[in-house]
Amino acid sequence: MPTVLLIEDEASLALIIKDSLEVRGFAVEHAADGEEGLRLFRQTTPDIVVADVMLPRLDGFSLAEQLRRENTTVPIIFLTARSQPADVVRGFELGGNDYLKKPFSIDELVVRIRALLQRSVPATSTAPQELLQIGRYVFAPTQQKLRLADTEIELTHRESELLRRLYDHRNHVLERSTVLLDLWGQDHFFNGRSLDVFITRLRRYLRADPQVQILNVRGIGYKLVM
Numbered sequence: 001m002p003t004v005l006l007i008e009d010e011a012s013l014a015l016i017i018k019d020s021l022e023v024r025g026f027a028v029e030h031a032a033d034g035e036e037g038l039r040l041f042r043q044t045t046p047d048i049v050v051a052d053v054m055l056p057r058l059d060g061f062s063l064a065e066q067l068r069r070e071n072t073t074v075p076i077i078f079l080t081a082r083s084q085p086a087d088v089v090r091g092f093e094l095g096g097n098d099y100l101k102k103p104f105s106i107d108e109l110v111v112r113i114r115a116l117l118q119r120s121v122p123a124t125s126t127a128p129q130e131l132l133q134i135g136r137y138v139f140a141p142t143q144q145k146l147r148l149a150d151t152e153i154e155l156t157h158r159e160s161e162l163l164r165r166l167y168d169h170r171n172h173v174l175e176r177s178t179v180l181l182d183l184w185g186q187d188h189f190f191n192g193r194s195l196d197v198f199i200t201r202l203r204r205y206l207r208a209d210p211q212v213q214i215l216n217v218r219g220i221g222y223k224l225v226m
Helices: 011-023 034-044 060-070 085-093 106-119 157-168 176-184 189-205
Strands: 003-007 027-031 048-052 076-080 098-101 132-134 137-140 145-148 151-154 173-175 213-217 221-225
Touching: 003 011, 003 034, 011 027, 011 106, 027 034, 034 048, 034 060, 048 060, 048 106, 060 076, 060 085, 076 085, 076 106, 085 098, 085 189, 098 106, 106 157, 132 157, 137 157, 157 176, 157 189, 157 221, 173 176, 176 189, 176 221, 189 213
Parallel strands: 003 027, 003 048, 048 076, 076 098
Antiparallel strands: 132 137, 137 145, 145 151, 173 221, 213 221
């Protein structure tokens, strides 16, 4: 049974979400503020975090920043009434995986939770450890790690999936719409901004090798050249 850590200070909404998720087969831990949410996260190690942005004691963005220092892979969905592009981009930059604007339907939340959980299933220990050469880097997709000499970068699931798709299309164009539909499930503005954030992260990870570049192909997508 997947465990959801719900961090929401609006008591009536939290109760509706908790009851609705439990009816659908999820175990739910609830915290009413950011500090309590951080404490519960450390105690329970949930499969996914659903957090309001406007939280008392520790806001959702600060909470996500702290969570990402401790765990790079657990999916995070933000719930918020704030929908300015700058807020959305900041949420993704801090490690959020999805962004759901209030008011929302429970069915939509459930669909997004299940999609993220499906994408975050770790590889089994018996799976072959495939190693891919990207310039001077060694990329281990099943381990979600990128290595350069003695330096190792632990990737999130989505970073790893995106880099794998770029590698599979290396020196050819990877269409933006294909990536959005494949990894985000929808091709719309907020997801597009999220994809831009992830591309920026991968470029930063790969910058030690100037022969490796992720190029923008205007109006189409991206190309990994090496």
